[in-house]
Amino acid sequence: MERIIGLDLGSKTCGVSISDSSRFIARALTTIRFESDDYDDCFDNFEEISTKPDLKIRRMTSKWGVCNVTNKIITLNQELIKLDPACLEYVIYHELSHLVHPNHSKDFWSLVSKYVPNYKQIKKHMK
Numbered sequence: 001m002e003r004i005i006g007l008d009l010g011s012k013t014c015g016v017s018i019s020d021s022s023r024f025i026a027r028a029l030t031t032i033r034f035e036s037d038d039y040d041d042c043f044d045n046f047e048e049i050s051t052k053p054d055l056k057i058r059r060m061t062s063k064w065g066v067c068n069v070t071n072k073i074i075t076l077n078q079e080l081i082k083l084d085p086a087c088l089e090y091v092i093y094h095e096l097s098h099l100v101h102p103n104h105s106k107d108f109w110s111l112v113s114k115y116v117p118n119y120k121q122i123k124k125h126m127k
Contacts, residue, residue, distance in 0.1 A: 038085065056074070069099060072099065074096070076092070094112055
């Protein structure tokens with residue numbers, strides 16, 4: 001049974017979807033970090049879209065992030081929180097850029113580089 005638990009973050013409130021209480025704290029802390037800091041900052045700087053996509057955090061085994069263009073949902077790997085903040089920022093801008101260019105075309109990478117000029121170095125570091 002899935003439940004939604006609201007977390008009061010002072011001026012912000014976010015809902016955390018959990019399957020069971022044993023994963024609540026790790027998921028909640030991860031969501032707080034992403035939701036209240038990095039994701040909001042990146043979205044606020046991203047000029048190409050005006051509606052903030054929903055954000056999900058989950059354990060992922062082979063990807064750092066995924067963008068569902070149709071449903072306007074960005075899912076980030078919870079392991080990103082362990083990396084340098086520049087890596088997290090790169091993945092957020094990478095996924096936001098998919099809402100403009102749902103591919104890895106030259107235009108897509110040009111948009112990513114507008115926000116993360118050193119994305120190639122960061123990407124290399126993350127492998």
